[in-house]
Amino acid sequence: MNYAIILAGGQGVRMNNTGIPKQFIELTGVPMLVYSMRTAQANKNFDEICVVTHPSSYENVKKWGKEYGITKLKYFAEAGKERHQSVYNGLASLPAGKSDIVTIMTAVCPFVSQLTMDKHFEMLQKYDACITVVKATDAITFSNDGKRVNRTLQKGKLFVQQGPQTYRYGVLRMGHEVYSEDADRQEVFEDSELVLNIGIEVGMVLGDRFCVKITYKEDLAIAEALHELFEKKERARTDESDNL
Numbered sequence: 755m756n757y758a759i760i761l762a763g764g765q766g767v768r769m770n771n772t773g774i775p776k777q778f779i780e781l782t783g784v785p786m787l788v789y790s791m792r793t794a795q796a797n798k799n800f801d802e803i804c805v806v807t808h809p810s811s812y813e814n815v816k817k818w819g820k821e822y823g824i825t826k827l828k829y830f831a832e833a834g835k836e837r838h839q840s841v842y843n844g845l846a847s848l849p850a851g852k853s854d855i856v857t858i859m860t861a862v863c864p865f866v867s868q869l870t871m872d873k874h875f876e877m878l879q880k881y882d883a884c885i886t887v888v889k890a891t892d893a894i895t896f897s898n899d900g901k902r903v904n905r906t907l908q909k910g911k912l913f914v915q916q917g918p919q920t921y922r923y924g925v926l927r928m929g930h931e932v933y934s935e936d937a938d939r940q941e942v943f944e945d946s947e948l949v950l951n952i953g954i955e956v957g958m959v960l961g962d963r964f965c966v967k968i969t970y971k972e973d974l975a976i977a978e979a980l981h982e983l984f985e986k987k988e989r990a991r992t993d994e995s996d997n998l
Contacts, residue, residue, distance in 0.1 A: 755801045755854045756875070757923075758794035758826075759844035762787050762807040762815070762861035763833020776968055777861035778811070782981050784822075786968065787815065789864030791824045797868055799875045800857070804829035806844040841945060842930045845923070852924025858945055859918040864977060865964040865984045866918060869991060873959040874920040881957035882922040883949045887913035888961050916961045919945055925954050 762777040777787045787805070794800045803826045805815050812830050819827040831847040834840045841858060850856065855878055859866065870886055877884040890912035896905045929948035933939055942948055946956050964984045966977055 755850060756799050757848050757850060757854065757856045758800050758803045758859055758918075759831075759841065759848075759856060760787065760790045760794065760803065760805050760859045760861055761833075761837070761840050761844070762790075762805055762811070763840050764862065775811075777807075778814070779968075779974065781864055781968075781974065781977055785818055786864055787861040788818050788822050788824075790859050790861050790866070791819065791827065792822060793866050793868070793871065794857075794859065795824050795826050797871045799855075799871065800826060802826050802828040802848075804831055804844050804847055805861075806831045806833050806840045808833050837943060838930060838933065838945075838948070842927075842934070845927050845930065848923070850923040852922065854923040855920060856923045856926060857918050857920040858926075860967070862968040863917045863965055864968070865966065865980060867962060867964065867984075867988060867991075870959060870961050870965070871918070874918065877957045877959055878920055878922070881955055882925045883920070883946065883954055884957040884959055885919045885944075885946045886916040886961040886965070887958045888916060888963060888965075890914050913958065915944065915946070916965045917967070921945070921949065925949055925952075928952060929954070 764775060764777060778785050791803060794803050803824065807815060809832055829847045831843040834843055857874060874884055890909040893909050894907045894912055895903055896907060898904050926945060926949060929952050932952055933942060933948050950956055964980055966973055968974055968977060
């Protein structure tokens with residue numbers, strides 16, 4: 755079985771909105787979470803969907819699932835205080851076996867292409883883990899304190915990580931459990947690092963620059979501007995596949 759876990763538990767404080775979590779803000783008249791649900795619904799590789807959010811939002815998500823035809827929506831899990839807790843709660847909610855596949859998506863990356871999703875499942879034939887990246891277009895500066903430069907990394911071998919991420923269920927769950935049991939653990943924000951920490955190779959899938967993450971108000975404006983172009987690109991690929 756192949757599962758999509760969609761993280762939708764953030765508060766969106768940096769959006770400075772009217773109190774609506776950013777994953778539920780409407781984008782072209784549709785709650786942002788719905789975009790990720792529709793992506794998983796449309797992809798032939800996924801069997802079932804789990805949404806990780808606050809219990810108070812379960813009924814709204816169920817309502818949107820019915821309204822937008824998300825028949826693969828089967829599970830809910832409670833969002834944790836930290837991202838890794840939310841992911842683990844999602845994993846624990848699934849009736850998955852070790853060799854099953856789970857993709858971690860986020861409700862605030864609305865434009866994930868079907869081609870990117872298909873590449874993930876192809877990559878899982880070689881690796882037990884893979885992430886989405888785009889090539890860095892600028893040098894990256896590292897600072898320990900946010901005030902002084904410790905090191906500037908040149909862009910030639912640098913990649914910016916996007917969503918989604920895909921793993922063998924057993925590998926990702928083990929990475930999370932080892933991390934949780936480590937009393938001296940350092941803060942980690944990405945599942946790929948947890949998997950690397952247990953010695954698992956992680957492959958990279960080249961994504962595209964439509965996959966913007968909605969963090970600030972201006973990101974929402976960018977997404978609004980990109981929406982029509984993204985939908986046109988997806989329709990063209992669907993038509994091309996149908997004609998093969």
